[in-house]
Amino acid sequence: MSSWHFRRRRLGLLALSLAVAVVAIAGCGAEAAGPRAEGPPKPGGNLVFGLGVDPVSLNPQGGASGNGALYVTRQLVDSLTEQDPATGGLVPWLATKWEVSPDAKVFTFTLREGVTFSDGSPVTAQSVKDNFDSIVAAGAKASGALPFLTGYARTVVVDPLTAQVEFNASNGAFLQATSSSALGLLAPSTLAVPFEERASGKLVGSGPFVLDHYTPNSEVVLRKRAGYDWAPETRRNRGEAYVDTVTFKIIPEAGARTGALQSGQIAAASDLPPQYVGLLRDSGYSFVVRPNPGLVYGFSLNQAAPVLADSNVRRALRSGIDAAEVRDTLLTPDFAVATSVLAKTTPGWLDQSASIGYDPDEANRLLDEAGWRRGADGIRVKDGRPLVLNTVSVSNFGPNQSILELLQQQLKRIGIRMEFKNGTVPEWLETLKTGAFDLAWGNFSRADGDVLRMTYAAAGNNSYRIDDPELEAALRGQQATADPQVRAQFINAAERLIVDRGYAIPVVELTSIIGQSGEVHGIEFGADSRLQQLNDAWVSGPH
Missing domain, CATH: 3.10.105.10 (Dipeptide-binding Protein; Domain 3)
Structure with a gap:
């Protein structure tokens, strides 16, 4: 057991039966534990990540609300802004700058030039309009995104790279919401697909990874996108991801997920119950930890x-x-x-x-x-x-x-x-x-x-x-x-x-925790204490 022991006065024995989804501590990154590779990041390889729950839906605008979905969809879509985990402030991403009216009813975004969705179509002001209009049209089906657009009136395409988002009532929190994956932009080819069908993975974004396949209750496999070079300034690596592929293995049983990490079948895992965190710490595994805001x-x-x-x-x-x-x-x-x-x-x-x-x-x-x-x-x-x-x-x-x-x-x-x-x-x-x-x-x-x-x-x-x-x-x-x-x-x-x-x-x-072996580097949480895009992640082992 860990050097820190659970108090057993009342419910200590109950801890042995918990199947928990856990998360992280402010200001802490991955703990230094176990052998770590030195030198620059190593390109290539496959990062195998264990999830405790099936994503169910890969549509970031609706249904993708649990960690299983949010961890995956964040890799596929970019957002207008990025929220810096260290400061809570917003920095440019797909939008290079923005202006907000004094009454917080009008938000004007200037988009980055040369950004494309993974099918080659350009990211433009029309993309912003079409995405937000699609969310509002979907209504309650867009449960992941609709609450952020309270009072939405319209989006005006001022020019190809300038979008003006207008609200009927003040919405001061909208700017922060533009950093969420729920308001991440989807390609026209995806918006043309019926809303319900996007859940199975029929979506195209502008992110650093593209979907290879999603097998419900089994795995989600992503491939690195060649040519990606517009990650926000909060990432050390703003270009193509280091790893060639990311495989999210869905392993609902906590003991089996922990065992897979210990045996090397996976290199990182989320949703680890407290008793297993102590066990893994004692065995030299490190953790990415951050409290949920x-x-x-x-x-x-x-x-x-x-x-x-x-x-x-x-x-x-x-x-x-x-x-x-x-x-x-x-x-x-x-x-x-x-x-x-x-x-x-x-x-x-x-x-x-x-x-x-x-x-x-x-x-x-x-x-x-x-x-x-x-x-x-x-x-x-x-x-x-x-x-x-x-x-x-x-x-x-x-x-x-x-x-x-x-x-x-x-x-x-x-x-x-x-x-x-x-x-x-x-x-x-x-x-x-x-x-x-x-x-x-x-x-x-x-x-x-x-x-x-x-x-x-x-x-x-x-x-x-x-x-x-x-x-x-x-x-x-x-x-x-x-x-x-x-x-x-x-x-x-x-x-x-x-x-x-x-x-x-x-x-x-609530705290989010990801356990990882010594061959994994660069996994981080975003400001929402969910898995950040894996641009900086790399593996030094056999995966």
């Missing part, structure tokens, strides 16, 4: 639930949760205890750790003050009603079941009974829609503070029934401008309100 894992509270109407109950919940115990018992040190509703890798993050610390004495005091008294079984009762909170969760993150079981025990210590159900994404969404819940456990990854608006604004789905004009003003304020500093001020204000008024309870930051 966006909403941390935690509880969002249904403000319409009668039991949560009292702010004392909401504050007691916050004080009764020991996030460090959750991390130390079920995860690894790669995961950080949350310090805000946003992860530290999110532009606009504000440290609120002083407001969300574990304090069971304060939790008990607040519940006593609210009139909730301990019953014979230790659960508090008021007006004949036990203090029971119904919680919904999604089973897409392996440790969720065990984490909720531990949180259940923690809340029981202060007299709260938490009952929970882990379900599918459709079940989760339906429950949020009906409002038949008290707490919702989950996270939302996005490298922009606008994730708060997408989650908590009353003007949206309003899943948490929040009626707070001050919060709404902050969320709308950050959307009304593209100025990063002004947006950050509004985002900070929203963070404070969400935590201080008990609309959410942050617990732990």
Whole structure:
């Protein structure tokens, strides 16, 4: 086992059965462990990468939402901008420059000359228009991209290399969205294919790799694109990829995926459960690690639930949760205890750790003050009603079941009974829609503070029934401008309100982890903590 041991006081044994999708720590790159080749990158070879989930859809505009899909599609499509993982700022990519109107309704992009899709067709302003129009026309089917185009009016082709994107309402977060693979540009030949058929891989992009074939539940094979030379300035290698091919092997069972890495069948792997991370570290494997930006894992509270109407109950919940115990018992040190509703890798993050610390004495005091008294079984009762909170969760993150079981025990210590159900994404969404819940456990990854608006604004789905004009003003304020500093001020204000008024309870930051053998070099995460384009990756071994 690793020199760092899981605490076994309660749920340590449960860790042995977890099948987790894990992610990474801010500021950390690949750890130095095991033999590493010296000298310049070695061209050629095949990078074999193990995925824990099948992509299902390779259409970046719709359906390609899990890591299995995002890791693959990022290799095939380029975006107008690139978000620098180190600073959170945007740098040129397909667009060499851009201008934004003061009201964040008009975005004008000047495109790079000489860029082509892999079928030889040019990347032009018409490409931008056709892609964005296609997303809006697809409607709900374009689930991966449509939320970024809220209020989209049209794209005007000013000249062959100038596209003017116009919105009916301010959309200050759109500029960051142009760095996502969801808004990556597809060739006219792909846009001519019915939207549903693109899922199987009938797509052409301008990226450094092209699709060789996709066999569902087996593998995705990509080939290097000859002549590629327009990677953004954040890449060390801005030209053709070093490796000849990338093979994504789909290996759902975590033990089998870890074994394949140890035996040399694959050279790198994602979705590694915590117990295997420790084992691999002890064996000399290195890791690429970075926390996911966006909403941390935690509880969002249904403000319409009668039991949560009292702010004392909401504050007691916050004080009764020991996030460090959750991390130390079920995860690894790669995961950080949350310090805000946003992860530290999110532009606009504000440290609120002083407001969300574990304090069971304060939790008990607040519940006593609210009139909730301990019953014979230790659960508090008021007006004949036990203090029971119904919680919904999604089973897409392996440790969720065990984490909720531990949180259940923690809340029981202060007299709260938490009952929970882990379900599918459709079940989760339906429950949020009906409002038949008290707490919702989950996270939302996005490298922009606008994730708060997408989650908590009353003007949206309003899943948490929040009626707070001050919060709404902050969320709308950050959307009304593209100025990063002004947006950050509004985002900070929203963070404070969400935590201080008990609309959410942050617990732990989701972290992405890729394990790799000593023959792999140059794998990195992007600002979204998803696999970056593999321009810089190379292999020194037999693959």
